[in-house]
Amino acid sequence: MNKTEQAVAMLQSMIERGELAPGSMVSERTIVEMMGLGRTPIREAIQRLAPSYMIRVHASRGIEIPAITVEDQISRLEVRRAVEVLAVDLASKRASKAQQTAMRSLAARLEGRFTLQEYTDTIRETHALILDAAGNRYLGSLMLPLQGLSRRFWIVHAREELGDIERGRDLHRAILTAIADGNAVTAIEASRALNDYLVEFALAVVARQAAR
Numbered sequence: 180m181n182k183t184e185q186a187v188a189m190l191q192s193m194i195e196r197g198e199l200a201p202g203s204m205v206s207e208r209t210i211v212e213m214m215g216l217g218r219t220p221i222r223e224a225i226q227r228l229a230p231s232y233m234i235r236v237h238a239s240r241g242i243e244i245p246a247i248t249v250e251d252q253i254s255r256l257e258v259r260r261a262v263e264v265l266a267v268d269l270a271s272k273r274a275s276k277a278q279q280t281a282m283r284s285l286a287a288r289l290e291g292r293f294t295l296q297e298y299t300d301t302i303r304e305t306h307a308l309i310l311d312a313a314g315n316r317y318l319g320s321l322m323l324p325l326q327g328l329s330r331r332f333w334i335v336h337a338r339e340e341l342g343d344i345e346r347g348r349d350l351h352r353a354i355l356t357a358i359a360d361g362n363a364v365t366a367i368e369a370s371r372a373l374n375d376y377l378v379e380f381a382l383a384v385v386a387r388q389a390a391r
Contacts, residue, residue, distance in 0.1 A: 181220075182216060182217065182219075182220040183219075183220045183223045183224060183227075185216065185220065186214065186216050186220040186221050186223065186224035187223075187224040187227050187228065189214050189216070189224075190210065190214065190221070190224045190225070190228060190234075191228065191233060191327050193213070193214075194228075194233055194234070194244060194327075194331060195299065195327055195330050195331040195334060196296075196299075196331075196334060197331075197334065197335055198213075199244045200244060201244055201245065201246045201247045201331075201335070202243075202244065202245070202246040203243075203244050204237075204240055204241050204242065204243055204244075205241060205242050205244065206241045206242065207221060207222065207225065207241070207242065210225075210242070225242060228324075231323075231324030231327070231328075232245060232324065232328065233245075233324060233327060233328060247331065247332050247335055247336075249381050249382075249384055249385050249388075251328075252328075252329060252332045252377075252381045253378065253381055255325050255328055255329050256329060256374055256377055256378055256381070258321075258325060259322070259325040259326065259329060259374060259377075260370075260371065260374040262318065262321050262322050262325065263322065263370045263373075263374065264367050264370055264371065265313075265318070266309055266310065266313045266315075266318050266322060266370075267309060267313075267354060267357075267358055267363070267366040267367055267369075267370045268363050268366065268367055269312075269313040269314065269315060269318075270309050270310075270312035270313045270314075270358045270366070271357065271358045271361055271362060271363035271366045272361070272363060273312060273313065273314045274312035274358055274359070274361070275312070278308065278311065278312045279358075279359040279360075279361075280359075281308055282308055282312070282355040282356075282358055282359040283355070283356070283359045285301070285304060285305060285308060285355055286352045286355040286356045286359065288301065289301065289305075289348050289349075289351060289352040289355070290352065293344055293348065295334065295337070295344065298344045298347070298348065299330060299334065302330070302347070302351060305351050305354075305355060306322065306323070306326055308355070309354070309355075309358065310322060310323075312358065329377060332381070333347075333377070333380060336380070336384045343380070346376060347373070347376070350369065350372055350373040350376060351373065353365075353369040353372070354366055354369040354370055354373065357369050
């Protein structure tokens with residue numbers, strides 16, 4: 180991983196975890212100081228993340244960390260559903276023996292208990308394995324930003340952290356197992372079930388906000 184890729188991963192992780200608060204404005208210098216990397220890789224990371232809506236760059240005001248809204252989350256999930264169905268379908272048909280073995284190993288790890296940070300790291304690994312097995316380099320540019328933004332929404336609004344981790348863990352494990360078995364139909368069903376859960380989660384956030 181070169182310094183730019185490292186900067187992209189670090190900046191995205193900071194946004195997902197809320198270290199850069201939704202709705203805030205930050206300067207490039209602030210990000211450089213927080214991450215401890217040079218200005219050039221940080222600037223390149225900002226340029227890479229801007230088209231994915233992870234950040235917004237304002238020439239006169241700095242860098243905006245977009246606010247989190249339920250409406251945006253639902254819109255993202257509509258697109259994510261279709262893209263991930265394609266990804267798991269391709270991965271089920273194209274995964275090599277080595278990739279299937281890696282998926283079974285990760286699925287076994289997903290039977291355990293996780294902290295929030297451990298869980299999000301493991302889910303990134305899950306998504307990377309699926310993308311690699313799908314064998315289509317264009318999918319990543321669509322999937323990764325959608326997954327990162329929807330994960331940020333989940334992290335910010337998770338109320339029963341352990342219960343939500345266990346539910347997400349089980350759904351991701353089902354996807355990996357189906358892909359490793361070469362069962363595209365089951366993998367697609369499992370992918371849709373995960374998306375259904377994320378929509379359900381978003382609607383529960385709406386209900387909580389309306390009840391205040």
